[in-house]
Structures are given as C-alpha cells and as structure tokens.
Amino acid sequence: MYELYDISMPIHSGMVTYKNKSEKQPAIRVVQNFTQASAYESRIDMDMHTGTHVDSPLHMLPDGGTMETIPIQRLVGSCRVLDVTAVEDKITKGDLERFAPQKDEFLLLKTRNSLTDDFGSGFVFLAADGAEYLAAAGVRGVGIDAPGIERDQSGHPTHKALFEASSIIVEGLRLGDVPEGAYFMVIAPIKVLETEAAPARALLFSGLKTE
Numbered sequence: 001m002y003e004l005y006d007i008s009m010p011i012h013s014g015m016v017t018y019k020n021k022s023e024k025q026p027a028i029r030v031v032q033n034f035t036q037a038s039a040y041e042s043r044i045d046m047d048m049h050t051g052t053h054v055d056s057p058l059h060m061l062p063d064g065g066t067m068e069t070i071p072i073q074r075l076v077g078s079c080r081v082l083d084v085t086a087v088e089d090k091i092t093k094g095d096l097e098r099f100a101p102q103k104d105e106f107l108l109l110k111t112r113n114s115l116t117d118d119f120g121s122g123f124v125f126l127a128a129d130g131a132e133y134l135a136a137a138g139v140r141g142v143g144i145d146a147p148g149i150e151r152d153q154s155g156h157p158t159h160k161a162l163f164e165a166s167s168i169i170v171e172g173l174r175l176g177d178v179p180e181g182a183y184f185m186v187i188a189p190i191k192v193l194e195t196e197a198a199p200a201r202a203l204l205f206s207g208l209k210t211e
Contacts (some may be wrong), residue, residue: 002208005183007049007108008201009172013025017050018147026050029132048197049147052172058196059160066153068193074140074168075187079106079204083180087111090127090151096134096157106168106185108204114145114176125150128157135161143187143202145175173202184208 009015017024026046033040039197049055054075057064063144082099084091091109111124115129126134131150134142142149149169150158162169170187184205189198 003206005178005206006202007052007173007175007178007204009174011044011046011199012050015051016118016120016147017047019151023047024050024117024147031116034114036056043074043162046199047095048195048199049171050193051199052170052174052185053197053199055149055169055171056195057163059163060156061163064163066194066196067189070189072188075170075185075189075200077185078107078182079108079143079185080177080182081108081110081178081180081204083110084124085110085112085115087124089122090107091130092127095130096130096153101134101137101139104140105137106141106143107134108138108143108170108173108175108178108185109145110175110178110180112172117193119146121151122178123147123151126158127184128153128161130156131161135167138165139167141170143170143173145173147172170200170202178204181206 002143011026024047028044031041049101057068058066087095113119113123126149149171186203189200192198
C-alpha cells in the first residue's frame with residue numbers, strides 16, 4: 001500500500017497570502033443559490049500566485065515562456081523532500097550542500113513555514129546563493145512551502161537563477177506532515193496557457209510502485 005500526502009494549500013477567504021497583502025486574497029462570491037435557481041453556482045477572483053501554484057519564466061523574465069511552455073511531464077515523477085526546518089530566515093548554499101542535489105532532481109524544501117498556518121510576511125525563503133547552487137547542479141525543479149520562493153531580494157535573483165537554468169518553481173506547498181525522503185510527485189496546474197503562473201493541486205505518494 002502507498003501513502004498519499006496532499007501538499008496543497010487550501011484556498012479560502014482569510015488565507016495566508018504573499019506578505020499578507022489584502023489584494024492577494026481570493027474573492028469568492030455566490031452567483032446563484034437555491035432561492036434564486038435550481039442550481040448553486042459561485043465564482044472566484046484570484047491572483048494566479050495565490051496558494052499552491054507553479055511559476056513560469058514569464059513571471060520574472062520579459063522574454064520568458066508562459067505556462068504553455070511547461071510540459072506536465074516535468075511536474076510528475078520522483079522528487080525528494082529536504083528538511084530545512086532548522087533554518088530561521090533564508091536557505092543558503094551552505095544549508096543545501098549536505099543534501100548533494102543531483103541533475104534532474106525535483107527538490108521540495110520543507111521549512112518552518114510548514115509548522116504553522118500563519119507564517120506571515122517573514123517567511124523562510126531560498127536565498128540567491130542557494131538558488132545558484134541548485135541551478136548549477138541542474139535540478140529539474142524546486143518547490144517551497146512559502147507563498148514566494150524569495151523575499152526582499154532586489155532584482156529577484158532567486159527566481160532568475162532557476163528560470164535561466166530551466167528549473168521549474170513551485171510555491172505555496174504545505175509539507176508539515178511529510179517526512180524527509182523520496183516520493184512520487186504529481187503537481188497539476190490548471191491548464192491555462194498564456195499566463196505567468198497557474199494554481200495547482202500537489203500530491204506526494206510514498207511506497208507507490210510505478211513499474
């Protein structure tokens with residue numbers, strides 16, 4: 001038997017957003033209910049970077065590709081969860097070297113963000129030198145349990161280092177219940193084509209036989 005972990009962030013009014021910005025909050029409204037019609041319907045107005053989502057290169061690179069340029073195959077397969085919950089502010093190259101990242105690996109960074117439901121604006125993030133180290137290692141992608149993979153870095157060097165190395169960025173994961181180790185990963189962004197990001201459902205499987 002396998003074990004399933006849903007590592008997606010729930011979408012709801014009042015949820016944690018990037019630096020707790022009110023404009024990032026999803027707006028959910030009822031279009032019709034059973035007092036008005038025979039079917040219940042609602043609508044949502046949501047930033048593409050709310051909750052668990054995948055960034056495409058266009059997010060930070062003027063000539064970068066949209067979500068259409070990220071094959072779903074690159075978001076499905078083996079991955080490794082790295083426990084960096086001891087880090088208090090930013091994840092550096094020094095914090096990552098002991099994990100010996102390998103070419104084509106997809107790495108998910110479990111930080112102290114996952115230990116609370118209200119990590120606020122001072123969330124743990126991936127520093128520029130950490131991103132450059134992972135990019136040089138040739139990782140396929142990097143996910144983190146923060147609303148953004150970086151915070152308060154002029155020029156967004158973390159995003160750019162990974163995008164320029166063709167590494168995928170996933171933000172807004174929830175890894176609190178996930179032990180460090182190897183997993184089979186499925187991250188499924190909604191199939192929008194022309195945007196710089198897309199909300200996603202993210203799942204991990206342990207003990208899953210793929211033969």
